[in-house]
Amino acid sequence: MIKLLTSTAIVAMLAAPVVAQTATTATTEPTAAAPADTSGRGYNYTLATGDKSAETFIGKRLYVSEVEVDANAEMTEVDQDWDDVGEISDLVIGEDGQVKAVLTDIGGFLGLGEKTVAISMDELVVIRDGDSPNDYFTVLTSDRALLESAPEFEWPEVQ
Template identity: 45%
Template sequence: MLRPLTVAAAIALTAPMALADAHSDSPFADGTLQYGEDYLATTLIGTRVHITEDELLPGVALATGTVDEWDDIGEIGDMIIGVDGTLDAVIIDVGGFLGLGEREVAIKWSALRGVYEEDNLQEYFLGLNLTREELEAAPEVTRVPVQ
């Protein structure tokens, strides 16, 4: 009597493993967050964005005070995520004062760089290689209602 039960138990225990092997495309992402390489939406919304004409190299700590010399253009107010799950762009609330007179500009996510200053590698800034004139000429975001 014990033998059939043991065989049945072995089959029941190994069946999920066989199914897991059959489905190699797991829907689960790696939950390990690397500071400076990964960003959470909750921390991106509201992050200040600075522009500079200096070349921005990823992964290089800047001299202390460098970001203070850059132009603070606004903050991330929203994100544009494609149907394929990629972060295509962020919407930056540019200009204005106390929320009045702001306009929304979409910036490609690939154009932004997370930058750090050497005195505090735990605090990142988002930098954008752009001039003030280019920013002012950027088109405003148009929200088209679904029909």
């Protein structure tokens, strides 16, 4: 009986790589393209020029400029007149699916003393980075003192 169990275990161990190899080969074969969405429900969104992923937006540095910036400008580095005030930490999305506010952590030092401020998405200017077509700078026309005196944003407690 022990010989039967031992030989079965050895066969199982030797067969495992073959099973794994077969599974890998089966999944790498090309698949047919998904049928086009004709339901009118919006499953086939096509990216428009300027569209950005929330994943790449969150974590970006926020710069403040006291003078208007040209949204059509193409920069290769941070303008010397821009003030780095914080980092975008989250987005507030309304029931209509639109970005209502950009939450930015400002002030403080190494995370101590910083606060989260809600900035209207309409107030931000996104400027393309000329060195990297998939990168950009996010700028708010304001001044640092005004931004730092803005009320702190807090999500309401869920009951």
